[in-house]
Amino acid sequence: xxPLSALILQASGLHRSTAVTALHHLGYNFLSEVSSNALxxxxxxxxxxxxxxxxxxxxxxxxxxxxxxxxxxERLAHGVVVSGEMxxxxxxxxxxxxxxxxxKVFWLGNEAATLERLRxxxxxxxxxxxxxxxxxxDRGSVDDGNMGLALERGEIRAALQPKxxxxxxxxxxxxxxxxxxxxxxxxxxxxxxxxxxRRGGLLDALLFNLMGQAHDALRAHGRTDLExxxxxxxxxxxxxxFSASVERELxxxxxxxxxxxxxxxxxxxxxxxPLSLENVLRLRLLGCGLAIDDFGCGHSxxxxxxxLPFTELKLDRNFLANLNTGDPRRLIVLTNAxxxxxxxxxxxxxxxxxxxxxxxxxxxLGCEAAQGHLFxxxxxxxxxxxxxxxxxxxxxxxxxxxxxxxxxxxxxx
Numbered sequence: 152x153x154p155l156s157a158l159i160l161q162a163s164g165l166h167r168s169t170a171v172t173a174l175h176h177l178g179y180n181f182l183s184e185v186s187s188n189a190l191x192x193x194x195x196x197x198x199x200x201x202x203x204x205x206x207x208x209x210x211x212x213x214x215x216x217x218x219x220x221x222x223x224x225e226r227l228a229h230g231v232v233v234s235g236e237m238x239x240x241x242x243x244x245x246x247x248x249x250x251x252x253x254x255k256v257f258w259l260g261n262e263a264a265t266l267e268r269l270r271x272x273x274x275x276x277x278x279x280x281x282x283x284x285x286x287x288x289d290r291g292s293v294d295d296g297n298m299g300l301a302l303e304r305g306e307i308r309a310a311l312q313p314k315x316x317x318x319x320x321x322x323x324x325x326x327x328x329x330x331x332x333x334x335x336x337x338x339x340x341x342x343x344x345x346x347x348x349r350r351g352g353l354l355d356a357l358l359f360n361l362m363g364q365a366h367d368a369l370r371a372h373g374r375t376d377l378e379x380x381x382x383x384x385x386x387x388x389x390x391x392x393f394s395a396s397v398e399r400e401l402x403x404x405x406x407x408x409x410x411x412x413x414x415x416x417x418x419x420x421x422x423x424x425p426l427s428l429e430n431v432l433r434l435r436l437l438g439c440g441l442a443i444d445d446f447g448c449g450h451s452x453x454x455x456x457x458x459l460p461f462t463e464l465k466l467d468r469n470f471l472a473n474l475n476t477g478d479p480r481r482l483i484v485l486t487n488a489x490x491x492x493x494x495x496x497x498x499x500x501x502x503x504x505x506x507x508x509x510x511x512x513x514x515x516l517g518c519e520a521a522q523g524h525l526f527x528x529x530x531x532x533x534x535x536x537x538x539x540x541x542x543x544x545x546x547x548x549x550x551x552x553x554x555x556x557x558x559x560x561x562x563x564x
Contacts, residue, residue, distance in 0.1 A: 155278055156181035156198065160191045160218075161207040161234070170205055170264035177269060179203065188218040195227040202278035204228040205264060209235035216245065223252035229279045230255035232272065234264065243481065250472055275506030298347045302356055307331050307344075309364035310529035313538055314378070314500065314522045317513045322538060324378030324410075326522060327365045328529045329357060354387055359400050366406050368532035372539050380412045380442065388415075389426055394433035401437075412440035412463055428459070435460045442500075447488060456495065464492040468503025468523075471512075482512075489516055 157179040161167045163186060171182055183198070185191045188211075195201060204222060208215045212235075222228050231254055233245070246256045257272050301307050311325040331339040348357055358381055365379050387393055401408055413434060431441055442463035443455060447470060456464075470485045492499035501513055504523030513521055527538060 154181055155179040155203070156183075156201040157203040157205065158183045158185065158191060158195060158198075158201045158228070159205045160185055160188070160215075161205065162186050162210065166207075166234075166263050170269075173264055173266040173269045174203075174205075176266050177273070188214055191218065192221060192227075195222065196225075200225075200227040200229075202229050203273075203276075204231040205234065205259075206231055207234045208237060212237070219245075219249060220252070223249050223254045226253065228254065230257065230273075230276055232257045232259050232264070232269070234259040234261070236261050246472065247469060250469070256472075275508070298344065298351050298353055299356075301331060301333075301344075302353065302360055306333060307357065307360065309361045309368070309532060311365060311368070311532065311535065311538075312522060312529040313527040314380075314520060315526045317501070317510070317518045317521050320510070320526060322377070322526075323520070324380065325365065325369075326380055326529075327361050329361060330529075349384070349386075354384060355390075355393075355396065358383070358387070362400060362406065362411075363404055364532060366404055368535055371532075372535055374539055375407070375410070378410050378412065380414055382414045382416070382444065385415070385427070388430040390430075391426065394430045394437070397434060397439075398437055408438035409440075412442050414442040414444045414463075414465070415459070416444045431459055435462075445502075447484075461495075461497060463500060464488075464495075464497040465500045465502055471501060471503050471505075471509050486516060489518055 155178050157174050159167055159170050159174075159182065161170065161184075163184070167184060171184065174182055179202070181198075181201075183194050183201075185194055195204075204227075206215065206219060219231065219233075222231070231249065233242075233256065237245070242258055246258070249256050255276060257276070259268065259272065262268055308330055310328045310330045312328060313322045314324045314326055315322050329341050329345075331344050333339065345354075348354055362379070362381060366375065369375050369377055369379070390396075397413075398408075400406075401411065413431075415431075435441055440462040441460055442465055443459075443461050444465045445467045446464050447467045466485070466488055470481070470488060472481075489499055498519060500520040500522065501518050502522055504510055504513065504521045504525045506525060509523075510521070510525060530538065
């Protein structure tokens with residue numbers, strides 16, 4: 152990694168000098184100090200972005216908000232430390248807004264940016280070089296006609312991310328993601344090729360392809376006791392023969408339905424509700440689980456919980472974001488979401504666990520399961536050995552938890 156860089160947007164004075172000294176001690180060798188939004192943007196653009204931005208929002212908070220959005224939109228900083236007092240409730244909204252645009256966000260409040268304070272605040276921050284938005288043009292184009300060939304040639308491959316029991320951090324299953332390994336060497340994420348698959352009517356083909364890859368990988372390691380999970384889109388479960396197709400595929404590959412959970416994103420509305428409901432009921436009667444994904448980020452969450460026979464609830468990663476910022480509402484919402492899951496008899500999985508403090512918080516709250524980069528990033532099937540080494544054989548579900556603990560293979564993340 153190149154030398155770490157930072158920019159401090161703050162009025163000159165003792166606090167700014169303290170921040171400069173602290174950042175030098177933390178290894179930020181390239182520092183820039185400015186006091187105006189316009190100068191800060193010019194400096195960031197000329198530098199090609201920085202690893203870390205420290206921004207004081209006490210002066211002209213509205214223009215500072217516009218500045219921060221520009222920085223996030225143009226990917227001019229990987230992380231930002233926000234200092235200064237904010238109106239009640241506005242910090243959470245600001246943090247969420249910037250995180251949606253890919254920034255890591257930390258709140259310093261009215262404290263000085265001392266070495267001890269910044270070291271604690273940034274303990275789990277892994278600085279990455281900023282990626283300017285113009286890089287989006289280099290992602291590679293996707294031709295709808297290529298997608299069928301990509302599936303046939305085995306270019307779309309499964310990447311498995313561990314799901315763990317919170318109490319022990321032991322792996323009990325995997326979320327399976329899709330990666331397109333193109334002939335030109337590029338590796339594309341689902342948001343870059345799923346629209347083409349959707350237009351080509353190939354979502355089911357991708358689903359069954361990933362099911363086969365993931366199951367074969369576990370079987371090669373003698374671990375078909377572990378759970379797998381598959382994300383479904385609303386249009387898939389609105390097909391008249393969908394549940395029957397799934398049953399045939401499970402039988403053909405000799406996959407135990409009780410080790411499979413199908414995940415519905417909370418934000419996608421159901422098409423043809425009676426038919427969709429019939430399909431999910433058939434899947435549940437077959438023995439498969441049903442998870443509600445991204446719980447808490449949509450508008451019809453509670454209604455959907457009542458209408459559909461869910462067995463698992465996956466908490467959106469924003470429940471965990473900035474838990475330690477001093478905003479008590481985040482902890483209250485997370486605590487009550489966990490309680491709701493327990494009262495409904497659902498297996499609760501917390502997504503987006505990135506650091507040890509979040510893990511400890513989930514342990515203290517009695518959360519059952521989690522996933523995130525702290526426990527492992529998505530890996531190719533060929534790299535499973537390292538993850539599975541030392542993982543105990545999972546007991547039958549009835550002896551682990553009730554109801555059924557399920558995992559999820561998300562096709563789009």
